[in-house]
Amino acid sequence: MEGEQSEKEQLYNKIKRLENSLEREKEEKEQLYNEINRLKSEKELDYEPIVINNPGQDIMDILWSSENPGQDTMNIVWNSDLTFEPLNALYYIALGDSFAAGVDISGPYPGNKITPSYSYANAFHKLLKKHGKKHTNLKSKNFANIKLKKFARSGETSDGLIANQLTNATNFMKSNPGSTKLVTITIGKNDFNHCFPPSKPSNLTECLDHALNHLVKNLNKKIIPSLKEAGGEGVQYAATTYYNYFSYFKMLDDKLVSLYVNNGFEVIDINHIITDDMICDYTHWCGYKDWHPNSNGGRAIARLLFRKLHYYKFI
Numbered sequence: 332m333e334g335e336q337s338e339k340e341q342l343y344n345k346i347k348r349l350e351n352s353l354e355r356e357k358e359e360k361e362q363l364y365n366e367i368n369r370l371k372s373e374k375e376l377d378y379e380p381i382v383i384n385n386p387g388q389d390i391m392d393i394l395w396s397s398e399n400p401g402q403d404t405m406n407i408v409w410n411s412d413l414t415f416e417p418l419n420a421l422y423y424i425a426l427g428d429s430f431a432a433g434v435d436i437s438g439p440y441p442g443n444k445i446t447p448s449y450s451y452a453n454a455f456h457k458l459l460k461k462h463g464k465k466h467t468n469l470k471s472k473n474f475a476n477i478k479l480k481k482f483a484r485s486g487e488t489s490d491g492l493i494a495n496q497l498t499n500a501t502n503f504m505k506s507n508p509g510s511t512k513l514v515t516i517t518i519g520k521n522d523f524n525h526c527f528p529p530s531k532p533s534n535l536t537e538c539l540d541h542a543l544n545h546l547v548k549n550l551n552k553k554i555i556p557s558l559k560e561a562g563g564e565g566v567q568y569a570a571t572t573y574y575n576y577f578s579y580f581k582m583l584d585d586k587l588v589s590l591y592v593n594n595g596f597e598v599i600d601i602n603h604i605i606t607d608d609m610i611c612d613y614t615h616w617c618g619y620k621d622w623h624p625n626s627n628g629g630r631a632i633a634r635l636l637f638r639k640l641h642y643y644k645f646i
Contacts, residue, residue: 421510423514424503428483435449452481456479460474477513490522571599574601
């Protein structure tokens with residue numbers, strides 16, 4: 332009887348100690364989470380933080396459980412609800428040409444051009460992480476640590492995307508099933524380059540029509556089916572058009588919108604963002620006679636993409 336009472340007293344004292352430490356643990360949460368982010372910025376962790384949701388649960392019991400053998404204490408996060416929940420790494424994949432890869436130009440005209448650089452993909456990735464850190468529901472919170480895989484390359488055609496980026500992207504998705512949550516594509520403009528100087532096609536309209544049909548075929552028959560097969564369920568696909576700095580591109584943009592919508596993509600028509608009034612603010616045209624979006628243009632495209640996906644409750 333005396334031994335049983337002693338055990339009860341020990342248990343009671345342990346509970347009181349845990350209760351007394353709860354406030355201190357909450358205060359340490361933010362400091363610990365900031366330290367994790369600092370470490371991750373120096374060296375990418377191979378796994379995501381574990382969120383502890385069990386008030387008073389002994390950390391060593393978690394670290395050395397069969398599910399988390401040897402997990403380092405710096406990968407334990409205390410959230411405001413103090414509940415235990417493992418988080419898986421999530422990824423956003425960006426495919427395409429220079430509009431997705433990003434182009435930065437600086438210095439006196441004609442300027443020094445750098446690519447890849449900051450693009451709408453980087454801006455959208457930043458918005459996703461910010462959104463995840465602001466919300467407590469699990470669906471949104473998981474985006475706080477989403478990673479960007481930007482396979483996009485300047486100068487890429489749809490043939491080049493198939494030969495290079497598509498293989499890398501699909502191999503990654505197959506190797507990490509369920510981890511990819513978003514894929515964006517901007518492709519097509521460079522498919523028409525051979526129709527313009529220094530090339531001299533005998534029939535410009537015929538050349539442009541052939542290039543458009545080839546692009547549509549590549550997207551419908553190879554690029555989109557391959558991505559969907561590799562990604563499986565739970566991946567949101569989105570794409571952008573260009574904007575009409577050449578008259579034929581109005582037909583290109585209309586065709587892209589129709590094609591992507593028919594394949595279940597959310598589409599951002601850049602013509603609604605980069606208007607005649609915003610050319611100087613959102614592109615390099617006025618400073619360098621270059622049509623690529625600048626960082627402000629990239630952020631504007633990303634904001635519209637984010638709002639659209641948030642409206643449809645994907646994020």
